[in-house]
Amino acid sequence: MTSRRRRLSAHDWAEAALEALGTGGVAAVAIEPLAVRLGTTKGSFYAHYANREALVSAALTLWEQRSTEAAISTLETEPDPEARLRRLLTQAARRAGQNLSETNIMASAGHEPVAAVVRRVMQRRVQYLVSLFEQVGFPRTEAVHRAALAHTAYVGLIEMMARLPGALPIDSPGATAGYVESVVALLLHRTGGGDPQEKPEGLLP
Template identity: 60%
Template sequence: MDVEQGRRRLTADDWAPAALDAIGEGGLNALAVEPIAARLGTTKGSFYWHFANRDALVVAALELWERRFTEATITALAAEPDPAARLRMLFTQVSGSAGQNAAGVNLLAAAAHELVAPVVRRVVQRRIDFTIGIFEEIGFPLAVAVRRAMLGYAAYVGHYELATRLPGVLPLDDGGQLADYVDSVLELLLHDAPTRWPPSGGRLPAAH
């Protein structure tokens, strides 16, 4: 292990998560080099070894957010072959983790920023397109799939906003309540699916 002045030598991969944490805690304006350096137990000199300026760190934090909270989720869900089960997994995951991704809420609030705007737009479009694809696999025509995906994503954004800004206001801490909530949402979205959902009259299929 490389050591500098008795400490582990930091890499860009150490700075990006710390920057994302700062965004989650205080918004984009909270991403400042000196406080993050103090959090990491290092100096500004370490920062400038890896990044040209603060904007470069913002970009690194945005790239990490996109990979961690969008691409990793989509990759994991893509392994489920049943589209209805995949949709249930998606809603369960995003509903159960509401309030745990404050960075996403704060980045959406900063969507007008020149560095944030293209990333947030790309992430939102990627998520919506993924959800549209699931509804199409279930058998809905494209126009209907788009509307259902938009409705589902709008509900997701509102859910995250409430859970982040008003912790505890959503009574979904209990696992049974969360499962019932997800089932009720999916029943609304899939009640007129081309095939009967759930197929056996019970819960919508869970992951295999």
């Protein structure tokens, strides 16, 4: 007696595509290999998606929701913006060495529609950081500069720890905590200056 095969949903396909995208980039999102991995046929795929591009788009939407919107929603439960910033940077640093998915997706940003989603995610993150620095008390210009610095530090950190594990001396939990505290102290250090009304061109809409 043969067991009945579970009917796969569009979400199942998007999950598998996101995993493939995270481990091998856009080229790894191929229908036949994904069908084999899921234990199904291409017919299951076409029951949910018109083509491969639609599947890539669904996977990217899933990544955007989890990596950015869900993370921001969780952080918003903390009322103190400075504590929120510290928690955000701590979580980012702890995930850095395990974040191959993020680095591979960003590395695929030369392809559409990956580029559009990655750009939107990066802008959303920077905008959120700007709002945190403004809530802490920095004027607009300074908040934008510090948000850009915080985000580029994060991108560099995940790239180094994912591609060259062990190259940075902050792999242990104690070292990571010390790193985060140093980064927070640097980002919150007040240097004075900056026009609250000035809006740097190109960073924010």
